[in-house]
Amino acid sequence: MIDVVLPCLNEAEALPWVLARMPAGFRPLVVDNASTDGSARVAADHGARVVAAPARGFGAACHAGLLAATADTVCVMDADASLDPAELHRLVAALNDLEAPGRPPGLVLGRRRPTGRGAWPPHARLGNAVLARSLNRRAGTRLRDLGPLRAARRAALTGLDVRDRRFGYPLETVLRAAAAGWRITEIDVAYRPRTGESKVTGTLGGTVRAVRDMRRVLAETGA
Template sequence: MIDVILPCLNEAEALPWVLDRMPAGYRPLVVDNASTDGSARVAADHGAVVVAAPARGFGSACHAGLLAARSEVVCVMDADASLDPAELPRLVAALDVLEAAGEPAPGATGSGAGAAGRPGLVLGRRRPAGRGAWPPHARVGNAVLARSLNRRAGTRLRDLGPMRAARRSGLLALDLRDRRFGYPLEMVLRAADAGWRIGEVDVTYRPRTGRSKVTGTVGGTARAVRDMRRVLTEVAS
């Protein structure tokens, strides 16, 4: 069984589609970040484990889900129906290949690595499908941050994708501190600093269901970029 962490703030409209498409062997953990639209009830009605994260913040919800997860490998993805959980097995398969490649990194023992190689982190590189799936302002913000991250960490990422797969013990060992929108970038930055192998797999990115709180609005994108830039500065210092 693989636990799938689904940070959730008012996604009652999107959750049925997401949960109905969860692959066999993948257990959804819907982390309710103080929703006011009945998201927790909808999630429970569709068979998901509901985890409460009353302190608002994307990183806060992700961390609560990580603590609640029990599987060796965990996935993280948005709960707004922009990403298809049916693609999760491709990320997990890529994680196995990534970790098995090459020799273990110095000091990697016990940090969540597969037996044959370094710890791995696989991100879903978003491929927009449908009008409005990825607004221009969100693409520009993502590209700027990806370039800054690549310069800082020596990575070659083209997207800070919100669909991810990694080992739970490794993520906990990274000791991620951000509890806002800087959490996804901090994960990649600290993983790179720890010598992890980091890869990308193309995934389809659809127009989200319901009202956007981040990438669909200029203000939301600006907040996310600000939080991520702050993390770049803090981790580098």
């Protein structure tokens, strides 16, 4: 069994599609980040385990899900239907390839490839590209996306001791993994227009907040 952490803030409209497409062998953990639209009830009604993360913040939700997970392998993905759970098998297969016997821990990221109009607005794509270049200079990685779809081993992730609880959480995870000598790669995944109102990439304000949080993480680590 593989646990899938789904940080969730008001995604009641999107959750039925996401949970219905969860592959066999993948167990959804919907981390309710103080939603006000009944997301927790919808998730439970569709068979997901619901984890409460009342302190707002993307990183807070991700970390709460990671601590609640029990499977050896953990995936993280957005709950807004922009990413298809059917892609999870490919991420785990890539992770298994990275971690051949004798190799260090691995981290696999999904590189988003937009498949519909409005899936990834230009301002969000530009901010992501700038941050990816800064990350690569700092960490020696060759990533083109800091996307929200990831796969790694639970024990290794908790051992990274990631501190950020806002939008800097994904970037800090990569920085700490690179510093620890992990093998890090990315594979292409389809990126659809999200369902419902966007809190981050679909709005200029959300993108600015995410970039600000990630720049703060880079600054705090000397990048």
